[in-house]
Amino acid sequence: MQLKVENLKVSYGNIKALHGISFTVDQGEILTIIGANGAGKSTTLRAISRMVPSESGSVLEFNNENILKYSADKVVSKLGISHVPEGRRIFGNLTVTENLDLACFARKDRGQIEKDKKWVFDLFTRLEERKDQLAGTLSGGEQQMLAVGRAYMSGHKIMLLDEPSMGLAPLLMLDMFKALKEINKQGTTILLVEQNARLALKFAQRGYVIENGSLVLEGPAEQLLDDPQVKKAYLGA
Numbered sequence: 001m002q003l004k005v006e007n008l009k010v011s012y013g014n015i016k017a018l019h020g021i022s023f024t025v026d027q028g029e030i031l032t033i034i035g036a037n038g039a040g041k042s043t044t045l046r047a048i049s050r051m052v053p054s055e056s057g058s059v060l061e062f063n064n065e066n067i068l069k070y071s072a073d074k075v076v077s078k079l080g081i082s083h084v085p086e087g088r089r090i091f092g093n094l095t096v097t098e099n100l101d102l103a104c105f106a107r108k109d110r111g112q113i114e115k116d117k118k119w120v121f122d123l124f125t126r127l128e129e130r131k132d133q134l135a136g137t138l139s140g141g142e143q144q145m146l147a148v149g150r151a152y153m154s155g156h157k158i159m160l161l162d163e164p165s166m167g168l169a170p171l172l173m174l175d176m177f178k179a180l181k182e183i184n185k186q187g188t189t190i191l192l193v194e195q196n197a198r199l200a201l202k203f204a205q206r207g208y209v210i211e212n213g214s215l216v217l218e219g220p221a222e223q224l225l226d227d228p229q230v231k232k233a234y235l236g237a
């Protein structure tokens with residue numbers, strides 16, 4: 001087990017977003033959490049990244065280290081947990097290359113950084129062609145590639161992905177998931193949250209279903225794709 005989440009509770013003021021969820025992710029695995037609007041998917045990723053506080057009693061561990069001892073920036077630079085947030089959050093007034101360089105500011109391994117950048121440009125050749133372009137002028141799909149590339153550059157033991165399919169045309173969506181598979185193949189664990197349940201379950205090995213801040217189902221992805229409850233609620237069948 002690489003990531004352990006136990007009894008995770010998060011509230012925003014009086015609104016309870018997560019009611020004590022528990023799950024684990026194995027090293028090298030692709031795990032997905034699917035759910036509807038407002039179910040708590042983004043909150044789960046934000047809690048792991050320490051972007052929102054977890055309530056007492058929550059347990060978050062990465063390779064047996066207590067994540068709660070780390071600040072949001074150290075979660076990335078020391079633990080290697082990267083996060084592709086909802087809405088991409090790239091720097092529009094900086095170039096593609098500057099966005100990638102900024103992601104590495106806390107890294108000391110200069111030689112490896114150049115190799116990683118080359119790897120990202122080989123993976124997303126469109127980004128390489130546009131490396132001196134201002135990120136704000138990239139298309140939505142290209143911005144999503146940059147968001148993933150930037151996360152990869154910041155650290156890549158595990159990547160937390162918040163709806164990477166959002167706003168992408170079907171073909172580009174498939175390209176994006178192919179790229180994510182490549183990232184996984186070279187050793188990065190993937191925790192993906194998605195509203196697009198079919199896509200997510202075809203991509204992942206294992207999945208959980210989140211409803212109103214609680215995990216309600218768990219299983220191998222193929223099994224969930226076949227589950228009558230999942231089909232009815234999430235697959236439009």
Ligand SMILES: Nc1ncnc2c1ncn2[C@@H]1O[C@H](COP(=O)(O)OP(=O)(O)OP(=O)(O)O)[C@@H](O)[C@H]1O
Pocket residue numbers: 012015016017035036037038039040041042043044086195
């Ligand atoms: N900053 C915030 N302040 C107050 N409430 C919030 C905040 N962020 C999220 N919430 C609430 O927490 C709950 C879970 O939200 P979250 O963003 O985790 O859902 P989600 O599953 O990612 O939804 P979506 O698919 O729409 O992105 C929702 O009820 C939402 O309104």
Ligand SMILES: [Mg+2]
Pocket residue numbers: 041042043086162
């Ligand atoms: Mg969300």
